[in-house]
Amino acid sequence: MKKKPKKKGFSGEKMDALFEKAHPKHQISNVSRLNPPQAQLNSLLECYQNRRNVDAERLAMSIAQEFPKHQFAWKVLGAVLKQTGRINESLVACQKSVQIAPHDASAHSNLGIALQELDRIDEAEVSYRQAIALKPDYAEAHSNLGTTLKKLGRLDEAEGSYTQAIALEPDYAKAHYNLGITLQELGRLDEADASYTQSIALKPDYAQAHYNLGNTLQELGRLEEAEASYTQAIALKPDYAEAYSNLGNTLEELGRLDEAGVTYRQAVELKPDFALAHSYLSKVLYIKGYKDLALESIEKANHFDPQSKDFRLLLSVMKSRKSRQGSEAVIGGTANTVALTGLTSSPLILNRAVEAELIANIYEMSAMEIDNTKRYGLLASGKTDARFGNGICSPDFDLFKDSRSIIQTLAEDLTRTMMEAVKSDIYIFDSFFNVLRAGGGSTPHNHINKLDENIGLNLGKQKYSLVYYLSVGDQDCSEPGVLKLYEPEEDILPIKGMIMIVPASRPHSAVYSGKTDRIMIGVNFYSL
Numbered sequence: 001m002k003k004k005p006k007k008k009g010f011s012g013e014k015m016d017a018l019f020e021k022a023h024p025k026h027q028i029s030n031v032s033r034l035n036p037p038q039a040q041l042n043s044l045l046e047c048y049q050n051r052r053n054v055d056a057e058r059l060a061m062s063i064a065q066e067f068p069k070h071q072f073a074w075k076v077l078g079a080v081l082k083q084t085g086r087i088n089e090s091l092v093a094c095q096k097s098v099q100i101a102p103h104d105a106s107a108h109s110n111l112g113i114a115l116q117e118l119d120r121i122d123e124a125e126v127s128y129r130q131a132i133a134l135k136p137d138y139a140e141a142h143s144n145l146g147t148t149l150k151k152l153g154r155l156d157e158a159e160g161s162y163t164q165a166i167a168l169e170p171d172y173a174k175a176h177y178n179l180g181i182t183l184q185e186l187g188r189l190d191e192a193d194a195s196y197t198q199s200i201a202l203k204p205d206y207a208q209a210h211y212n213l214g215n216t217l218q219e220l221g222r223l224e225e226a227e228a229s230y231t232q233a234i235a236l237k238p239d240y241a242e243a244y245s246n247l248g249n250t251l252e253e254l255g256r257l258d259e260a261g262v263t264y265r266q267a268v269e270l271k272p273d274f275a276l277a278h279s280y281l282s283k284v285l286y287i288k289g290y291k292d293l294a295l296e297s298i299e300k301a302n303h304f305d306p307q308s309k310d311f312r313l314l315l316s317v318m319k320s321r322k323s324r325q326g327s328e329a330v331i332g333g334t335a336n337t338v339a340l341t342g343l344t345s346s347p348l349i350l351n352r353a354v355e356a357e358l359i360a361n362i363y364e365m366s367a368m369e370i371d372n373t374k375r376y377g378l379l380a381s382g383k384t385d386a387r388f389g390n391g392i393c394s395p396d397f398d399l400f401k402d403s404r405s406i407i408q409t410l411a412e413d414l415t416r417t418m419m420e421a422v423k424s425d426i427y428i429f430d431s432f433f434n435v436l437r438a439g440g441g442s443t444p445h446n447h448i449n450k451l452d453e454n455i456g457l458n459l460g461k462q463k464y465s466l467v468y469y470l471s472v473g474d475q476d477c478s479e480p481g482v483l484k485l486y487e488p489e490e491d492i493l494p495i496k497g498m499i500m501i502v503p504a505s506r507p508h509s510a511v512y513s514g515k516t517d518r519i520m521i522g523v524n525f526y527s528l
Contacts, residue, residue, distance in 0.1 A: 035070055036063045048076050056080045064096075071100040071107070078110055087117045105135035109144065116148055124148045139169035143178065150182055158182045173203035177212070184216055192216045207237040214243070218250055226250045241271035248280055260284050268300075275305035282314065287456030294318060309429055310451055313526065316427045317459065320528040342527070343464070343501060347485065347492070348421055350499040352413060354470045357406050362433050362470070362519060365402065367392040370440055386509075391440035391517075394432040399521070401431075414499075414523060418466060421501050422527040429463075430524040436473070436481065437518075441511035444486060447504040447524045459526065463504035466523040469494040474514030481512035494520075 040063060047056035057080045063073035078093035094111040101107055112127030128145035131138055146161030162179035165172055180195030196213035200206055214229030230247035234240050244267035251260040261284045267277035282297035295318045302311040370393050373385040387393065400411040411431070418426050430447075434440075452460035472494050473481060483492045483500070486507040492500065502508070504524055512518050 105131045109141045139165045143175040173199045207233045241267045245277040273304045275301045348501045368395045386442045386445035389440035390437040392435045397430040399431040425528040427526045436512045444509040446507045462526045465504045468521040470519040473518030474516045477514045479511045479513035
């Protein structure tokens with residue numbers, strides 16, 4: 001007979017085993033003044049096991065007050081408070097449990113769970129490691145440590161923890177599932193596929209595993225299999241809005257737009273504030289020619305998530321196109337009528353004097369090492385960051401949101417320059433800085449993202465990239481930072497103050513080996 005997977009509770013051990021540990025059978029009854037009566041403990045255990053949380057909490061509180069050094073009551077109290085959503089109170093009970101029994105591995109694990117729930121991730125890591133030190137074969141603590149490490153961005157270590165949990169307990173479905181998530185984030189999709197599949201084999205009704213397997217299969221381009229996985233997730237969990245939404249994506253990629261529209265509608269019916277699903281529905285409606293309904297859907301998406309660049313972009317584009325209906329200009333032969341003239345040359349090269357104050361402010365801003373961008377996997381664009389090597393860059397792509405007056409002056413000047421270059425209003429999608437040092441650069445890439453590639457929206461035809469050189473650094477070297485453009489090939493050696501604008505679809509690269517810093521501002525924008 002196949003061994004059934006163990007259920008993972010708050011404590012990670014069977015409560016009756018904890019009970020035995022807290023109140024051994026050989027205990028002499030006439031010392032009950034130091035310990036609760038056996039009948040009272042039996043009653044507490046029975047209430048907890050049968051999920052009578054109100055009674056369990058009442059009894060645990062009563063025992064803890066009368067016998068404050070009896071750990072079992074505190075342990076149950078922590079579990080019950082967590083189950084009823086009172087995590088801060090649960091934390092106090094868990095801390096008390098550890099204080100009374102510092103050598104109890106499951107008490108440290110419980111404390112880690114409470115800390116993790118409160119997003120005190122570093123402290124949770126300490127608790128899980130203490131639990132493992134006390135009990136090296138504690139599979140659940142290894143798995144929970146993996147989840148903590150994953151939240152801290154330490155994916156390789158997280159993989160190791162999940163692998164150890166599985167080695168200790170091969171039928172641990174949740175550990176296989178979490179290993180799958182980690183492998184997926186590391187880009188090892190085939191291995192993620194295997195982990196999710198194993199998780200499902202152990203727990204066939206694991207809706208989340210079916211859903212994430214669908215995500216992995218979709219990334220692998222195995223769309224029919226992804227469709228089947230999402231469909232199974234929905235069968236197991238009919239209110240799974242995210243599964244409906246991603247099923248819609250798969251159907252859309254398969255060219256089945258009507259079915260995609262239906263599933264997106266189901267997603268927003270289940271979860272009316274599901275901004276992403278409203279956005280997906282908007283795109284399908286737009287492609288099908290229902291422009292007014294598409295505008296209504298993207299307005300909803302933007303309402304529920306006003307911080308999304310994609311939603312603001314689509315809203316701006318759809319409004320602009322609606323206002324231009326009837327124009328004779330047609331982009332790319334589609335039915336999207338917009339009056340756009342584009343650049344007068346590609347590249348378009350201009351110049352702007354560089355303020356010393358601007359350079360000084362760039363160095364004062366928070367930054368990240370360029371090589372660290374690889375740790376963040378895919379960009380919001382759906383592509384891997386093309387930058388590499390020595391240097392620093394913006395920690396995000398919202399440089400122009402910085403409140404410094406010199407940055408705002410720069411944003412205003414460049415906005416005016418971009419509008420004049422494409423002869424229309426614009427929408428700025430990305431703004432950032434790069435500081436390249438010896439060995440820094442970028443591999444050949446363009447700035448077209450998945451949204452731009454949507455044929456029905458045709459946004460790629462309206463997207464441009466700008467680079468502004470604040471300093472060209474040391475050009476008396478083997479790699480002076482020549483900007484290489486492709487399709488067609490063209491080499492440009494930048495000069496200080498040079499602004500260059502090209503269609504975002506045009507590939508480019510650069511490598512720099514000079515002794516002094518090379519500083520540039522980058523902008524990706526759309527004509528409206």
